[in-house]
Amino acid sequence: MAKVLVVTSGKGGVGKTTSTAALGAALAQAGGKVVVVDFDVGLRNLDLIMGAERRVVFDLINVTQGVAKLQQALIRDKRLENLWLLPASQTRDKDALTDDGVRRVIADLRTKFDWVICDSPAGIERGAMLAMRYADEAVIVTNPEVSSVRDSDRIIGMLDSKTVKAEKGEQVKKHVLITRYDSSRAARGEMLSIDDILEILATPLLGIIPESQDVLRASNVGAPVTLSNAASAPARAYTDAARRLMGESIAMSVPTERVSFMNRLLGRRAA
Amino acid sequence: MTMNLWRLFSSRKGSAPVARERLQILLAHERGLRSQPDLLGKLREEILSVISRHVSLDPDKVVVKMDRGKSVSTLEVDIELPNGLEGPIAAAAS
Numbered sequence: 001m002a003k004v005l006v007v008t009s010g011k012g013g014v015g016k017t018t019s020t021a022a023l024g025a026a027l028a029q030a031g032g033k034v035v036v037v038d039f040d041v042g043l044r045n046l047d048l049i050m051g052a053e054r055r056v057v058f059d060l061i062n063v064t065q066g067v068a069k070l071q072q073a074l075i076r077d078k079r080l081e082n083l084w085l086l087p088a089s090q091t092r093d094k095d096a097l098t099d100d101g102v103r104r105v106i107a108d109l110r111t112k113f114d115w116v117i118c119d120s121p122a123g124i125e126r127g128a129m130l131a132m133r134y135a136d137e138a139v140i141v142t143n144p145e146v147s148s149v150r151d152s153d154r155i156i157g158m159l160d161s162k163t164v165k166a167e168k169g170e171q172v173k174k175h176v177l178i179t180r181y182d183s184s185r186a187a188r189g190e191m192l193s194i195d196d197i198l199e200i201l202a203t204p205l206l207g208i209i210p211e212s213q214d215v216l217r218a219s220n221v222g223a224p225v226t227l228s229n230a231a232s233a234p235a236r237a238y239t240d241a242a243r244r245l246m247g248e249s250i251a252m253s254v255p256t257e258r259v260s261f262m263n264r265l266l267g268r269r270a271a
Numbered sequence: 272m273t274m275n276l277w278r279l280f281s282s283r284k285g286s287a288p289v290a291r292e293r294l295q296i297l298l299a300h301e302r303g304l305r306s307q308p309d310l311l312g313k314l315r316e317e318i319l320s321v322i323s324r325h326v327s328l329d330p331d332k333v334v335v336k337m338d339r340g341k342s343v344s345t346l347e348v349d350i351e352l353p354n355g356l357e358g359p360i361a362a363a364a365s
Binding site for chain 1: 285286290291293294295297301302305
């Protein structure tokens, strides 16, 4: 049965799009048929992170308005044949996305895919509310930083009240994904620890993605980090997280990059 | 270099515990507001209706405040009654 997953956070810049692309690719690599859907109308970027920006013809709004068929708007990934992208529109019309339109597209996608991953825009406006509206599960992307944790808490409250599941008296299954984590800074007490964040948010942990230069490198070349450098620390962390989403139980660890003692002394990271 | 060496060997407590405590207090407050929209408005209205059954009072002189702490919250109700009360409340107060 298809699962609709929203990747959300409230706060911007914490890694929603990076995580959507990386988790989508990892789930597709594991054999699932996956579509990643960009809900950031007016500021689409998932196409760029996926390396499909020059192949966008139709978008989510075109489909909801009946201008294009779903099949025309879906873009198949060039690396993985069971990974697809439904891009957002670049329109400046904030009201272009409607509840009814989203409901119909999600229902349609459910019949065609195993995983429908909705990349939420930042904030708590219409786009973010519609991205979570029909979700079965939610990945709340959180940085170990006070403003991100606060916004995640707010979003958790909305997942528990504003979604279709919540309105039916059911629960959206929630997972916290901690990104940009620096274990050495956390060990020195300079950064909120995993335990601190989980205790505050009272939500189960999906994975810990270490701060890494590989993430920027992957976005530079337009590939999900799980595909661009599968052996890198963030790629391994995302792959583990994807397997947990599939129901596997995998011991939680923070994959680390190898940093030599001299570099650590000099405050440098391995290139 | 010296700075990094110092950091490497110092056991100085970082700023994370401060972040954690600030978040816990703030979120306890914000969650309370979320789960009980306009609780104070309702309380104020009902308290006002109960009191005015017995005493005529100025609705603006009823102030209801709530202070949410980490483990205990307090509700402060400040009602200014007019002088020269008669009847059961005055009797009970004396």
